[in-house]
Amino acid sequence: MIPRRILLVIGSLGPGGAERVLATMANYWAEAGHQVSLLTYSPCVADHYALDHRVERIPLDLLRDSHGVWDRLYNFASRTLRLRRAVRTVAPQVVVSFIEQNNVMILAALFGTGIPVIVSERTDPRHHPVARYWHRLRRWLYPFADIVVVQTEAVRRWVTTFVPTHKVRVIPNMVRPLVSIVRAPHSFTDGNIVIAAGRLTPEKGFDLLLDAFAEAHRGQLAWRLVILGEGPERTMLEAKIRALGLEGYTLLPGVVSPIEDWLQHADLFALSSRYEGFPNVLLEAMTCGLPVLAFDCASGPGEIIQSDVDGLLVPAGDVSALAAGLERLMHDTALRQRLGQAAKVSTQRYGLPQVMANWDALIDKAHLRGGDENGRNR
Numbered sequence: 001m002i003p004r005r006i007l008l009v010i011g012s013l014g015p016g017g018a019e020r021v022l023a024t025m026a027n028y029w030a031e032a033g034h035q036v037s038l039l040t041y042s043p044c045v046a047d048h049y050a051l052d053h054r055v056e057r058i059p060l061d062l063l064r065d066s067h068g069v070w071d072r073l074y075n076f077a078s079r080t081l082r083l084r085r086a087v088r089t090v091a092p093q094v095v096v097s098f099i100e101q102n103n104v105m106i107l108a109a110l111f112g113t114g115i116p117v118i119v120s121e122r123t124d125p126r127h128h129p130v131a132r133y134w135h136r137l138r139r140w141l142y143p144f145a146d147i148v149v150v151q152t153e154a155v156r157r158w159v160t161t162f163v164p165t166h167k168v169r170v171i172p173n174m175v176r177p178l179v180s181i182v183r184a185p186h187s188f189t190d191g192n193i194v195i196a197a198g199r200l201t202p203e204k205g206f207d208l209l210l211d212a213f214a215e216a217h218r219g220q221l222a223w224r225l226v227i228l229g230e231g232p233e234r235t236m237l238e239a240k241i242r243a244l245g246l247e248g249y250t251l252l253p254g255v256v257s258p259i260e261d262w263l264q265h266a267d268l269f270a271l272s273s274r275y276e277g278f279p280n281v282l283l284e285a286m287t288c289g290l291p292v293l294a295f296d297c298a299s300g301p302g303e304i305i306q307s308d309v310d311g312l313l314v315p316a317g318d319v320s321a322l323a324a325g326l327e328r329l330m331h332d333t334a335l336r337q338r339l340g341q342a343a344k345v346s347t348q349r350y351g352l353p354q355v356m357a358n359w360d361a362l363i364d365k366a367h368l369r370g371g372d373e374n375g376r377n378r
Contacts, residue, residue, distance in 0.1 A: 002364070003033050003034050003035065004034050004035070004093045004094060004363055004367055005034070005035045005037075005090070005091065005092045005093045005094075006029055006034050006035070006036050006037070006092060006093070006094055006095075006096065006363065007036075007037045007038075007039060007087060007090050007092035007094070007095045007096070008022055008025065008026050008036065008037070008038045008039070008095075008096050008097075008098075009038075009039045009040075009095060009096070009097040009098070009102055009106050010022050010038075010039075010040055010097070010098045010099060010102055011040060011041050011042060011099060011101070011102050012040050012041070012042035012046045012047075013038075013040060013042075013044075013046065013047040013048055013049050013051075014042070014046050014047075014048050015048040015049075015230075015255045015257075016199070017122070017173070017277070017279070017280040017281070018098050018099055018122040018277075019048065019049060020049055020176065020280060021098075021122075021173055021174070021280065022038070022096075022098050023038075023049035023050070023051060024174065024176050024352070025096070025356070025359065026038050026051055026052065026055045027051060027052040027055065028352065028356050030051075030052040030054040030055050031052060031054075035056075036052075036054065036055045036056065037055070037056040037057075037058055037090050037092065038051065038055055038056070038057055038058065039058040039059075039060060039083075039086060039087070039090075040058070040059050040060065041060055041061070041062040041079070041102070042059065042061065042062075043059045043061045044057060044059045048255075048257075056090075058086060058090070060082060060083065060086055062079045062082060062083070076105075076108075079105060079109075080105055080108045080109040081109070083105060083106065083109040084109040084110060084113070087106075087109065087110060087113075087115065088113065092115065093115075093116070093367045094115075094116045094117075094118065094363050094366045094367050095110065095115060095116065095117045095118065096118045096119075096120070096359075096363075097117065097118070097119045097120065098119075098120050098122055099120075099121075099122055100121060100125065100130060100134060100138055101130070101134055103119035103120070103121075103138070103141075103142070103145075104134060104137045104138055104141055106119070107119065107141040107142070107144055107145060108137070108141060111141075111144065116146045116366035116367060117144075117145050117146055117366075118145065118146060118147045118148075118149060118362055118363075118366055119142065119145045119147075119148055119149070120148070120149035120150070120171075121148070121149070121150050121151070121155060121159070121277070122151070122277050122278075123275070123276070123277035124152075124154070124155055124275050124276065124277055124298050124299045124300075125138075125155065125158065125159075126154075126155070126158050126275075126298065127203075127274070127275035127298055128203070128275065128277075139162045142159070142162065142163050143162065143163050143164065143167075145163075145167065146167070146365075146366040147167055147168075147169055147362055147365070147366055148163050148167055148168050148169070149168075149169050149170075149171050149362070150168065150169070150170055150171075151170065151171065151172055151173060151277050151278035151299075151300065152170065152172075152277075152278060152299040152300055152303050153170060153303070154298060154299040155277075155299055156168050156169075156170050169358075169362060171355060171358045171359060171362075172278050172303075172350060172355065173278045173279075173280050173283060173350065173355070174350055174351065174352045174354075174355035174356065175283045175284060175287045175347050175350045175351060175352070176280075176284070176352065178258070178260045178284065178287060178288065192222060192223045192224070192267040192268075192330065193223070193224050193225075193226055193265065193266040193267050193268075194213065194223060194224070194225045194226070194266070194267070194268055194269075194270055194326065194330075195225075195226045195227075195228070195262060195263060195266035195268070195269050195270070195285070195290075196209055196225070196226070196227045196228070196269065196270045196271065196272065197227070197228035197229055197259060197262075197281045198228075198229050198273070198279075198281060199229050199230070199231040200227075200229050200230060200231030200232065200233040200234050200237060200252075201231045201232060201233055202233065202274065203273060203274050203275055203276075204229075204272065204273050204274075205272035205273050205274045205295065205297075205317075206227055206233065206237055206272060207233070207236070207237065207240060208272045208274075208295075208317065208319050208322065209225075209227070209270055209272035209322070210225075210237065210240050210241060210244060210246065210250070211244070211319045211323075212270075212272070212319050212320075212322035212323040212326060213225045213246070213250070213270075213323075213326060214244040214245070214246060215319070215320070215323035216323045216324075216326035216327045216330065217246070217249065219327070220327065220330045220331075221249075223249075223330055224249050224250070224251065225246070225249060225250045225251070226250075226251045226253065226262065226266070227250070227251070227252050228253060228254075228255070228256050228259060228262060229254070229255060230254045230255045234252065237252065238252065259281065259284065260284065260288060263284060263285050263288045263290060264288045264289075266285075266290060267290075267291075267336065268290060268291045268292070268293065268326075268329050268330075268336060269281075269282070269285035269286075269290045269291070269292045269293070270292075270293050270294070270322070270326065271292065271293070271294035271295065271301060272294075272295055272322060273294075273295060273297050273301075274295075274297060274316070274317065275297050275298050275299070276297055276298070276299060276300040276301065277299070277300060278299075278300040278303075278304075279300050279301065279304075282294060282300070282301065282304060282305075283304065283347055283350055285343075286304075286310065286311065286343035286344065286346065286347045287343075287344060287347045288344075289340040289341065289343065289344040290340055290343065291311065291312075291329055291335070291336040291337075291338075291339035291340045291343065292305065292310075292311040292312070292339070292343060293311065293312045293314070293322070293325045293326065293329060294311065294312070294313055294314075295313075295314060295315070295316045295317065295318075295322065296313040296314065296315060296316050297316040297317075298316070301313060306346070309339075309342055309346075310339060310342035310343040310345070310346040311339055311343055312325050312328070312329070312339070
């Protein structure tokens with residue numbers, strides 16, 4: 001691949017799955033010899049992920065609340081103008097943007113510049129609510145992107161209802177390289193561990209997981225549950241833990257790093273999401289050799305897991321089925337070992353080189369469509 005000037009755009013580098021993927025991509029491309037810049041709308045104080053020293057970091061600090069229609073319009077116009085100036089200063093040969101609102105803003109900001117733009121949806125837009133005006137702007141502006149990247153076939157079918165089919169590509173998340181373990185990070189060392197992870201928000205379904213764990217736990221008092229992450233539902237989840245009598249059996253340690261220190265000290269992983277994009281942490285758990293149990297929610301788990309081969313899938317939202325899956329895995333050590341070993345093998349198809357080869361091809365295609373080999377926009 002010929003060295004390119006690549007600009008990556010996202011709201012922040014906070015502790016999220018999309019942010020982790022974009023930071024991994026930036027570091028990969030910098031290591032490969034590309035000139036990489038990463039622009040966020042938030043300041044650097046929000047950064048959770050480390051970047052290669054060769055990646056130029058551009059924090060625009062554009063975020064502020066809008067009050068009313070006119071204030072919203074003013075903020076949108078002023079942000080897009082500042083964004084347009086910042087991008088033209090970088091003079092990238094291609095721009096890659098993550099997450100719907102960021103995608104809308106970059107497409108509006110660069111309209112008419114000739115700079116190729118690749119936008120990527122990082123969740124399932126059929127289930128992830130956005131304000132009506134953002135939804136309309138997405139439908140109006142996405143057709144002007146050079147390429148729209150999604151993570152699953154189900155989302156591809158949805159996007160092609162308003163974006164030309166030849167512009168839509170499916171690229172799953174990669175499994176980032178995991179660091180080695182140095183210590184046991186928690187005090188639950190005297191019992192078997194069920195682990196889950198994600199933002200403490202409604203779509204992750206941790207309330208459903210607590211109900212299922214409480215049901216399965218009645219005959220399995222040696223087991224403990226650890227839910228990694230932080231978010232607005234912490235208070236509700238803590239109250240639910242008390243109401244279910246799970247105090248002493250459940251831990252909410254917040255955001256942790258590296259997550260593999262926790263994954264590799266666990267005995268099974270549970271994903272209870274109401275919907276997903278393409279769950280990074282599920283891939284990471286499987287890469288660590290954990291047996292995994294997941295709701296077959298939209299979208300992602302059903303495209304990653306072959307049920308009873310390298311994990312277990314149960315009907316989306318079915319708490320009793322999730323509880324039964326937990327009990328089955330808790331009781332059957334041989335099943336946990338078999339599924340964990342198969343999971344470790346199956347995730348090799350999501351290795352960093354394999355996934356980034358697809359992104360490299362898109363970068364070359366978008367660049368050649370938008371500029372000559374010297375990087376000048378046509």
